[in-house]
Structures are given as C-alpha cells and as structure tokens.
Amino acid sequence: MSDVPHHRSRILVVDDDPDMLRLLSMRLGAAGYQVTAVGSAEAALAQLEIERPQLVLSDVRLPGRDGLALFAEVRSRHPSLPVILLTAHGTIPDAVEATARGVFGYLTKPYEAKELLDKIAQALALSTPAGPSRRADEAWRSDIVSRSNRMDDLLAEARMVAQSDASVLLRGDSGTGKEMLARAIHKASARAGKPFVAVNCGAIPEALLESELFGHVKGAFTDAVANHKGLFQAADGGTLLLDEIGDMPPALQVKLLRVLQERAVRPLGSSQSVPVDVRIVSATHRDLEVAMAEGQFREDLYYRLNVVTLTLPTLAERREDIPLLANHFLSKLAAKYGKRSSGFAPEALKALTMATWPGNVRQLYNVVEQVCALSTTPLVPLALVQRALRTPTMEVLSFAEARQRFERAYLVDLLKMTDGNVADAARLAQRNRTEFYRLLQKHALTPGLFKSDGSGAPEAGGDEAVADT
Incomplete structure (x- = not known):
C-alpha cells in the first residue's frame, strides 16, 4: 500500500463499468478518501454542480461524452481542479495529448494499486490543500458560499484589507451580501474577539438615528429616563457596519464626520465626549459620486469612509x-x-x-x-x-414577525404625525394612554425624539444640556 495520508479528500470517480466503479471506490475508501462514484460524464457534471471534489478520476471510454470531453468541461468550469484519466492501450495517444492540454496525468490499464494512489497523492499535494488546516484558515469566510473566480478574487482582497484598520466602503446592488462580507472582514481582523454591530441608516427614522448611533444621557429629552449607550459605544474595540450610508441625513453626516475625526462620541444631552475605538465598514447600493454631485452626501465624509472600496458582484x-x-x-x-x-x-x-x-x-x-x-x-x-x-418574491415572514413590523412602522408614523404627543397619538390609534405607552415600550420608541423643535431637545423650562449641533 502507498503512504497516502488519510486526509479525507473527496474524489469523484467516473466509470461506466459497475464492477470497476465498485473496485475503485473500495480501494480509495480503504486509503482514507471520500468517494463519490458516477457512471457517466453527464452524471459527473451534475455532481460537480452540487459539490466540488478535490480530484476527478475518470475512465476515457464513457458512453455519450467521453473522458476527454469531460476533462475539457471540467477545465473550463474549474481550472484548478486536477483530473486523472484511466486509459486502455488504444487511447494512450489521446491521453498524452490531453496531458499536454492540462490533464494532471493518466494511467494505463491494468495499473498497480500503489501506482494509482501515488498519482492521486501527487495531484492532491500540488493542488490546493483541502484538509483541516485549510478549513480552519477559511473559518473567517465560512458563511460565504461560493466557488466563482470573481468571489475568490474579492475575498482575497477582503482578507488583505481585514489585516489593516482602514475604513472600507462596500458597494453592490441590494441583496448581494454586503453585510455578510462585512462580518467576514471583522472575523478575519485583529478585532474578531470584539463586537460586530450593524445599523441600517435607511431603516431607522431620522429622529431616532442620532440617539441610536451616539447614545443619550438621562433627561436629554422628554422620556429619556436613563442613560443609553449608542451603537458606537456598543461596538467599542470591534467593527461597526453603517449599512445604506447613502441614506444618512445630511445633518447626521456632519456629526458622524466629527466622531471619525475625534475618535470620540458625544451622547445627546451630554457635554462630555466618550472615546471610542471602532473600525468602520460602510455599505451602499447608491452611487455616492452622484449623491455628492447633487449635494446629498458630504465629500469630506466620503473620502474618510472610502479608504478602500470593495465591490460585490451581482x-x-x-x-x-x-x-x-x-x-x-x-x-x-x-x-x-x-x-x-x-x-x-x-x-x-x-x-x-x-x-x-x-x-x-x-x-x-x-x-x-x-x-x-x-x-x-x-x-x-x-x-x-x-x-x-x-411571482414577485417576498420575504417569507411568520405572521407574528409581519405584525411586529407593521406595528412599529404604524407607531413611528403616528408619532411623526403628532409631533411626539402621546395623548394625540393614542387618540388617533383609539387606544388608552396606558396601553399606548406599553406599545411604545415594547418597540423601544421614545416620543420625545419625534418633537420637531430641535429633534430631541428638552421641553421649554428644562435645564438639561442639549446636544451640540
């Protein structure tokens, strides 16, 4: 027997002779490999769509598409996947020509078991290792399912970027996986042991966003009954993803820029700044250059966020x-x-x-x-x-989740409409004030933030410090 390591690499074996297929499967299984056995080139290509092996071992003579045609197809789809061909005497010239075109090697029947195992070991040693060390090495990107060259290039770039502390701007259409890539960058960075916090700047009402990001102190506005740490402080030491940064209101862009310059946040209603150490990853599906030209996005903020750009493919x-x-x-x-x-x-x-x-x-x-x-x-x-x-594909929500979302959006609209006046909002909703307050509490909504007189400033007569604008 050969000294092939038992590293559980997966081998796709293709042969139309059931006895030969069984024999090869037993032999390779005994040598410690995982084997998937199929009887035709078509079945092999279908299997490749489901799971990529580390090696393809195929007979040249197959019904329909032969082993050489299979090799050509594998080569075009997976250029780095090694292929070994098994040949009878009459097909040796074809196999030699295939080797010149990139087949890893060929074996002429009958061949020795040791010869076969040695050839497989050589092919696996020269191709990308797929053992535990590689799996551990790829833990940072384990949630990203991909085998395309386009994604491989992007992930290699993301991994390099993760080693620095540079701000990263992720571009890409909605649904391409920007948050998933941001999480992978966090996992590959020195900050992996610290929090990863994501906030969608377009999903939080403007009146609430400042308090969400920077926090507030007790008494900063009506209903601010306790100190509240913002997301910058929650992410201290880790990574903060500002998703849909292009939807951030201009007034908040100024405050965000100040936080990035000073590396400190000032909660609403506080006169003290709190130092924060956060790596910023921002994401957008909007064209920020156009937004800048239209005066909707600050140029100085854009250059601070866009130190490195990564673009996700559709x-x-x-x-x-x-x-x-x-x-x-x-x-x-x-x-x-x-x-x-x-x-x-x-x-x-x-x-x-x-x-x-x-x-x-x-x-x-x-x-x-x-x-x-x-x-x-x-x-x-x-x-x-x-x-x-x-049918237009909608997100499949449970009834409870859908009701929860509707309820929160309805309450936010009511508070906007009534300028944060709970009595008026409860009257419009045809609910008593106690029940209405309970609903607001359930959705963590603070009526004081919806007041239009300075967005969260204390009511007249209050002596609390107001946020610096």
Missing part, C-alpha cells in the same frame, strides 16, 4: 455559484421546516441558474424558502421553481 455575474447557493439554502431551510430534502430536480436547478435575479442572493434565498415551504416531495420539482420565479 448574482448574475457569479452564476456558477447559483446551484451551490440554492442547495446550501435548501438544506438549511429543510431543517427549519422539518422536511426531508434530496435537493432539486436537475431541470429545476437549471431554471434557477438561468433566471435573471434582480434581487440577487437575497431573492434566491426567498425563492428557495418559498419552494421549500410548499414542496411536498423530497426532490424539488421544476414546476414549483417556475411558480416561485413567476
């Missing part, structure tokens, strides 16, 4: 990741819905791969959630995927 630009992502989401969601899943029917997977995906990875997740929730068979059929792709 899902259409990394189409080879679609089968991988779809199967990954399906296995996660099948567990959530308590369903047995054996994946997508090949034609269903093809339909997903060919779709346009204007909503990117988020839309793909929603489509997979929809088909998983509605599927009555372990194998997801084409018809269900087509149906999900035809």
Whole structure:
C-alpha cells in the first residue's frame, strides 16, 4: 500500500463499468478518501454542480461524452481542479495529448494499486490543500458560499484589507451580501474577539438615528429616563457596519464626520465626549459620486469612509455559484421546516441558474424558502421553481414577525404625525394612554425624539444640556 495520508479528500470517480466503479471506490475508501462514484460524464457534471471534489478520476471510454470531453468541461468550469484519466492501450495517444492540454496525468490499464494512489497523492499535494488546516484558515469566510473566480478574487482582497484598520466602503446592488462580507472582514481582523454591530441608516427614522448611533444621557429629552449607550459605544474595540450610508441625513453626516475625526462620541444631552475605538465598514447600493454631485452626501465624509472600496458582484455575474447557493439554502431551510430534502430536480436547478435575479442572493434565498415551504416531495420539482420565479418574491415572514413590523412602522408614523404627543397619538390609534405607552415600550420608541423643535431637545423650562449641533 502507498503512504497516502488519510486526509479525507473527496474524489469523484467516473466509470461506466459497475464492477470497476465498485473496485475503485473500495480501494480509495480503504486509503482514507471520500468517494463519490458516477457512471457517466453527464452524471459527473451534475455532481460537480452540487459539490466540488478535490480530484476527478475518470475512465476515457464513457458512453455519450467521453473522458476527454469531460476533462475539457471540467477545465473550463474549474481550472484548478486536477483530473486523472484511466486509459486502455488504444487511447494512450489521446491521453498524452490531453496531458499536454492540462490533464494532471493518466494511467494505463491494468495499473498497480500503489501506482494509482501515488498519482492521486501527487495531484492532491500540488493542488490546493483541502484538509483541516485549510478549513480552519477559511473559518473567517465560512458563511460565504461560493466557488466563482470573481468571489475568490474579492475575498482575497477582503482578507488583505481585514489585516489593516482602514475604513472600507462596500458597494453592490441590494441583496448581494454586503453585510455578510462585512462580518467576514471583522472575523478575519485583529478585532474578531470584539463586537460586530450593524445599523441600517435607511431603516431607522431620522429622529431616532442620532440617539441610536451616539447614545443619550438621562433627561436629554422628554422620556429619556436613563442613560443609553449608542451603537458606537456598543461596538467599542470591534467593527461597526453603517449599512445604506447613502441614506444618512445630511445633518447626521456632519456629526458622524466629527466622531471619525475625534475618535470620540458625544451622547445627546451630554457635554462630555466618550472615546471610542471602532473600525468602520460602510455599505451602499447608491452611487455616492452622484449623491455628492447633487449635494446629498458630504465629500469630506466620503473620502474618510472610502479608504478602500470593495465591490460585490451581482448574482448574475457569479452564476456558477447559483446551484451551490440554492442547495446550501435548501438544506438549511429543510431543517427549519422539518422536511426531508434530496435537493432539486436537475431541470429545476437549471431554471434557477438561468433566471435573471434582480434581487440577487437575497431573492434566491426567498425563492428557495418559498419552494421549500410548499414542496411536498423530497426532490424539488421544476414546476414549483417556475411558480416561485413567476411571482414577485417576498420575504417569507411568520405572521407574528409581519405584525411586529407593521406595528412599529404604524407607531413611528403616528408619532411623526403628532409631533411626539402621546395623548394625540393614542387618540388617533383609539387606544388608552396606558396601553399606548406599553406599545411604545415594547418597540423601544421614545416620543420625545419625534418633537420637531430641535429633534430631541428638552421641553421649554428644562435645564438639561442639549446636544451640540
């Protein structure tokens, strides 16, 4: 026997002879490899869509597409994946030519078991190692499912950026995974042991955003009954993601710039600044250059945030990741819905791969959630995927989550309308004040922040210090 290490690398074995397939599987399994065995080139290519092995071992003579055609296809899809061909005497010239085109090597039948295992060990040693050391090395990006060259390049750049403390601006369409990349950068940085805090600047009402980011002190405005640490302080020592930074109101942009320059925050109503050590990652789907030209985004803030720019590709630009992502989401969601899943029917997977995906990875997740929730068979059929792709994909929320979101948005609108006057807001909602206060408490809403006279300044007669504007 060869001294091949038992490192559990996965090998895809392709042979149309069932006896030979069984023999190879037993031999490689005994040597410590994980083996996936298929009987044709077509089956091998379908398997590659689901899971990428570390090596392909294929007979040259196959029904339909032969081993050389399979090699050409593997080469175009996965240039770094090594392929070893098994040949009979008559096909040696073809195999030699294939070696010149990049096949790792070939073995002529009959071959010795040791010869085969040595050849496999050489191929695996020269290609990217896939053992535990690599997995540990990739823990920082473990949530990002990808095998496309485009994403590989982006992640390599992100990893380098993570080693510094430079501010990073993530660009990309909605749903491309900007928050996920920000988390990966945090995990790869020296700050990994400290908090990662994300805030969506476009989702929080303007009246609340300043208090959310910078905090407030007791008595800073009506209903400020206790000191409140802002998100900058919550992220101290770690990373703060300012998502949809392009939607930040101009008045707050000035205050954010001051925080970045002074590396300290001043909570609302306080005369004291609190030092903070935070790495800023910001994200936007807007064109900030256009926003600057239109006077909606400050140029000095833009240059402070945009030390390094990383641009996430759309899902259409990394189409080879679609089968991988779809199967990954399906296995996660099948567990959530308590369903047995054996994946997508090949034609269903093809339909997903060919779709346009204007909503990117988020839309793909929603489509997979929809088909998983509605599927009555372990194998997801084409018809269900087509149906999900035809209907505009909405985020699948539970009834309780949907009601919670509606309730909060309704209360925010009421408080805006009534200038933060609880009695008027309760009257409009046809609820008594006690019940209305309970609702505000449940959603952590502070009526005083909705007053239009200076956004959170104390009422007339108050002697508390007001925030510096």
